[in-house]
Amino acid sequence: MENILVVGATGTTGKKVVSLLKASQYFEPVAMVRKESQVDEFLVQDIKTVVGDLTEDVSHTVLDVDKIVFAAGSGGENVVQVDQEGAKKIIDAAKAGGIRKFVMLSSMGADQPGKVPALKEYLVAKQNADEYLQASAVPYVIIRPGSLTNEKGTGRIQMANSLDNQGSISREDVAKVLTKALNDDGPINEVFEIIAGNDLISWD
Template sequence: MENVLVAGANGTTGKKIVALLNESQYFTPVAMVRKASQQAQFEKDNIATVLGDLEGDISHTVKDIDKAIFAAGSGGKKVKEVDEEGANKLVDASKSVHLKKFVMLSSMGADRPEQASDLKEYLKAKHNADVYLKESKLTYAIVRPGSLTNDKGSGKIKAASSLGQSGSISRDDVAQTLVRALHDDALTNATIEILEGDTLIGKALESVS
């Protein structure tokens, strides 16, 4: 079993990621949360937690960790500090302990933030964080979903390095894709865009790996 640090574990998508990892036969989740008050919800299910604020020192959070998923977000409030610099800090910490893989939850449009009509600052932060990860020499996977919905997941998506269209996808299916991307045989040093679709997640990732 590999220990997987989930940054942003207390978020809507983060909680889904932690739950999937907790059911996995391959991975053990370690939920990274910002406040002590957020630990109990995970610990009642015997899920390990670690306190870490992306605006502070997080070097301790990667102790005994094998892989990481960055699913944190500032909700548009501190995009530079959290979405960009926080991600970069976790990349640096991951490099220091030679993490086996780093999976980044990014966003569709992060490859061309200057073309965005809204969310420009957010997409710019995500773009910079993605570039930083790519240049880090860590083994990585960058997943860029369309608009997130709270619909029930289907376990099926549409995926490509560039889809050339916009659309939406459920948080359930995004969480599943991120967990699948942790595997060594999925998305090695690759960036993909995902939307709701008709292809099973595992198959969809194979087609772009």
């Protein structure tokens, strides 16, 4: 069993990732929470936790961890400190800790932030975090979904290194992609854009 640190475990998508990992026979989730008061939510499910704040030192959070899923976000309130600099802190810790794979939840449009003025600050933060990860020498997979919905997942997506069309995708299906990307036979050092589609979630 590999220990998977889920950064952003209390978020809507992060919780789904934790549940999928808990149900897996290969992975053991380690839920990273910001406050001690959030620990019990996971302990009652027999899920390991670690307390860490992305605005502070997080080097301790990667101890005894094999791989990382970064699904944290500030919800637009503190994008530079959390979505950008917080991600960089986890990447630095991953590099120092010899983490074997880092799966980053990014956003479609992070490669061209100026195209969506309303989300420019957020997308620039995501772009900077993505580029920092790509330059870090930590093995990575960057997943850039379209608009996130809370609809039930279908298990089917459209995925490519770059998609011409915008679209939406359920958080449930995004969580499935993030979890599948952890597999050793999955991609390494690649970026994928994903939206709802007709193809089964697979790297084949």
